[in-house]
Amino acid sequence: MFRHFKGSKKRSRETILRELPLHLMVLPGLLIILLFSYGPMAGIIIAFQKFIPAKGLFGAQKWVGFENFIYVWNMPDSLQVLWNTIIIAFFKIVTGLIVPLTFAILINEVRKTILKKTVQTLIYLPHFLSWIILGGILIDVLSPSNGIVNKALGLIGIKPIFFLGDNAWFRITLIVTDIWKGFGFGTIVYLSAITVIDPNLYEASIIDGANRWKQTWHITLPGMRMVIVLLMLLSLGNVLNAGFDQIFNLYGPIVYETGDIIDTLVYRIGLINAQFGVATAIGLFKSVVSFIFISVSYFLAYRYADYRIF
Amino acid sequence: MIKDSRGRKVFLITNNIFLIAASLLCLLPIIHIAAVSFSSSSAATAGLVRLWPVNFTLNSYDYVFKRVEFWRSMGVSLRRITLGGSINMLLTIIIAYPLSKENRSFPFRTFYVWLFFITTLFNGGLIPGYMLINRIGLIDTIWSLILPGAVPVFNVILLLNFYRQIPKELEEAAFIDGANHWATLWRIYVPTSVPALATLTLFALVGHWNSWFDGLIYMNRPEHYPLQSYLQTVVIQRDLSLVGDDEWKDLMEVSDRTVKAAQIFLGALPILSVYPFLQRYFVKGIVLGSIKG
Structure with a gap:
C-alpha cells in the first residue's frame, strides 16, 4: 500500500x-x-x-443596475430592430439550407466532368470575396439610375427599382444576395455526403426499375438525411445573426425600418453615439440569446446526429 | 448501360443549361465591374457598358495608382497577412498538438479544449472588445488587427482532429528514438499534416485579406487602414474627405463610377488570381471540418 x-x-x-x-x-x-x-x-x-x-x-464607474436595459426596452425602434434581425436571419437560414441542397442534387446529375468542375469552381467563388467587394459590386449593378440590372429590367418594360433604398425591396435583396454569396459553397458539404452513399443501392434500384427521380427521392435524399439534420440543427445558432458585414455595407438610413439589425444598432449607438452602456447592454442580450441557441443546437446535434466537435 | 428515356434527356439538357446560368450569375457581375473600370467615364456614366469595355482606357487605374492612400493601405494589408497569417499558423500548430492527446496521456486536455471552445460560444461583444483594445493601447497599431484573432479556434479544432488520425505508432517510434514532444510535433505531425496545413494557411490569409471592420474601428488615422477598410470608406461610404481638393481636377477626367469599379476589381484581384490554382485547398477545409469520421 x-x-x-x-x-x-x-x-x-x-x-x-x-x-x-x-x-x-x-x-x-x-x-x-x-x-x-x-x-x-x-x-x-x-x-x-x-x-x-x-x-x-x-475605473470607478457609476452603477445603474438594469437602467440601460430598461432604456433599450423603451426605445421606439428596439422591437422593430429585433424583428428585422429575426426575420432576415430566419429566411437566410432556410434558404441557406434548401438552395445548396437543391444545387448539390442537380450538380450530382451532371455527367460531363469538365462541366461539373467548372460549375463548382464558379459557384464557390463569391464565398471568398469580402462583403466590401461584393457590396461595391451590388451598389453598382443595382443602381436605379445606371445599374445594369435596372437597365435589363428596363428592356422588358419594368420601371427602375431602388433595391437598396426601398423598404419594400431591401430585405428580399439582402436574402437573394446572401444566397448569391453562399449557395455554391454550401453545396460542398452536401456533395461530399452524396459521394459516400453506397453505389450498390443505386444498382439494386435500377434492377427494381426505379427511374432517376425515384432514386433521388428514395436513395440520395435518405442517404443525406444525417447531414441535412445536422446542418439544420447547427444553423439554429444563427437566429440572431442577420449578417452584419453584408447589411452594414448595403444599408442606409432610408432602409433602417426594414434593414436595421441588432449588430448595426449596437455599432451606431456604441461607436457613433458613444452611449457605451446602452450598446453593451444590447450586445449582451444578443450574446446571451445566441449562447443559449448555439449550446442547444450543439447538444441536439450531439444527441441526435452523433456530432462531436472535438 | 440503360438507354436514357426521352424525358431523362430533356432533364439533363435543362439541368445543364440551368447550372451554367447559375455559374454565370456568379461570374458576370465581376466581369461587368472589370468592364466598367476599363471604360471611359462618359460610357460608364451613361450606362452603356455591359461585359466588354466601351472606349477602352486605363485612366481610372492611372488615377488609383497615383493615390498614395491606395498604396499605403495595400502595404498595411500585406504586412497584416504575412504577420497575422504566420502568427495564426504557428499558434494553430502548437496549440492543436497538446489538445490532440488522449485524456489518459494529458489530463489537462479537456480543460484547455473547453477554455478555447467557450470563446466560440460566447463573447463580450463589440463595445467591451473595443474598450479593451483602447485600454491596452493597441489603437492605431497593426497588433489590434492581429492579436484579438491570433488564435483561430475553429482551425485549431480542425487541426487537432486531423492530428488524431495520424497513426500512434509513428509517435511512439519517435519517442523510443529519444525525441521529445517538440521534435515529434515538427518532425512527425507537421510533415504528415501538410495538406491540412495548406488549407488552413489559405483560410488564414484570405481571412486577413478580407477583414475590414477591425481596421475601420481600431484605426483612427486612415493611413493605417488595411485595403479592405480603405475600400469600405471610398467605395461604400463615399468618404470625400479622403479625396484631397487638388485631386478634383484628376477626378474630372475619370468618373466616380469607373474609379470605384477599378478599386473594387483591384481589391478582388489577389483572390481571383490565386483561386483557380488553389481551388482544391479552398474547398478541402470545409469537408475536413464539417463531417469527420
Whole structure:
C-alpha cells in the first residue's frame, strides 16, 4: 500500500515533467484568449454602468443596475430592430439550407466532368470575396439610375427599382444576395455526403426499375438525411445573426425600418453615439440569446446526429 | 448501360443549361465591374457598358495608382497577412498538438479544449472588445488587427482532429528514438499534416485579406487602414474627405463610377488570381471540418 503510494507520487512528478512541454505549447495561445476573449467578457459590466470612457474600463464607474436595459426596452425602434434581425436571419437560414441542397442534387446529375468542375469552381467563388467587394459590386449593378440590372429590367418594360433604398425591396435583396454569396459553397458539404452513399443501392434500384427521380427521392435524399439534420440543427445558432458585414455595407438610413439589425444598432449607438452602456447592454442580450441557441443546437446535434466537435 | 428515356434527356439538357446560368450569375457581375473600370467615364456614366469595355482606357487605374492612400493601405494589408497569417499558423500548430492527446496521456486536455471552445460560444461583444483594445493601447497599431484573432479556434479544432488520425505508432517510434514532444510535433505531425496545413494557411490569409471592420474601428488615422477598410470608406461610404481638393481636377477626367469599379476589381484581384490554382485547398477545409469520421 505504502509502496504503491510512494510509487505513484514519484510517477506523478515524472508525469508533470513529461507534460510540461505540452502546457508550454498551450501557454501563448492561452494568454491571448484570456486577454482578448475573456477580457471583453469581464467588460460586460459596462452594461450595468453609466459608462464614462475617461474613467477607464475598470475605473470607478457609476452603477445603474438594469437602467440601460430598461432604456433599450423603451426605445421606439428596439422591437422593430429585433424583428428585422429575426426575420432576415430566419429566411437566410432556410434558404441557406434548401438552395445548396437543391444545387448539390442537380450538380450530382451532371455527367460531363469538365462541366461539373467548372460549375463548382464558379459557384464557390463569391464565398471568398469580402462583403466590401461584393457590396461595391451590388451598389453598382443595382443602381436605379445606371445599374445594369435596372437597365435589363428596363428592356422588358419594368420601371427602375431602388433595391437598396426601398423598404419594400431591401430585405428580399439582402436574402437573394446572401444566397448569391453562399449557395455554391454550401453545396460542398452536401456533395461530399452524396459521394459516400453506397453505389450498390443505386444498382439494386435500377434492377427494381426505379427511374432517376425515384432514386433521388428514395436513395440520395435518405442517404443525406444525417447531414441535412445536422446542418439544420447547427444553423439554429444563427437566429440572431442577420449578417452584419453584408447589411452594414448595403444599408442606409432610408432602409433602417426594414434593414436595421441588432449588430448595426449596437455599432451606431456604441461607436457613433458613444452611449457605451446602452450598446453593451444590447450586445449582451444578443450574446446571451445566441449562447443559449448555439449550446442547444450543439447538444441536439450531439444527441441526435452523433456530432462531436472535438 | 440503360438507354436514357426521352424525358431523362430533356432533364439533363435543362439541368445543364440551368447550372451554367447559375455559374454565370456568379461570374458576370465581376466581369461587368472589370468592364466598367476599363471604360471611359462618359460610357460608364451613361450606362452603356455591359461585359466588354466601351472606349477602352486605363485612366481610372492611372488615377488609383497615383493615390498614395491606395498604396499605403495595400502595404498595411500585406504586412497584416504575412504577420497575422504566420502568427495564426504557428499558434494553430502548437496549440492543436497538446489538445490532440488522449485524456489518459494529458489530463489537462479537456480543460484547455473547453477554455478555447467557450470563446466560440460566447463573447463580450463589440463595445467591451473595443474598450479593451483602447485600454491596452493597441489603437492605431497593426497588433489590434492581429492579436484579438491570433488564435483561430475553429482551425485549431480542425487541426487537432486531423492530428488524431495520424497513426500512434509513428509517435511512439519517435519517442523510443529519444525525441521529445517538440521534435515529434515538427518532425512527425507537421510533415504528415501538410495538406491540412495548406488549407488552413489559405483560410488564414484570405481571412486577413478580407477583414475590414477591425481596421475601420481600431484605426483612427486612415493611413493605417488595411485595403479592405480603405475600400469600405471610398467605395461604400463615399468618404470625400479622403479625396484631397487638388485631386478634383484628376477626378474630372475619370468618373466616380469607373474609379470605384477599378478599386473594387483591384481589391478582388489577389483572390481571383490565386483561386483557380488553389481551388482544391479552398474547398478541402470545409469537408475536413464539417463531417469527420
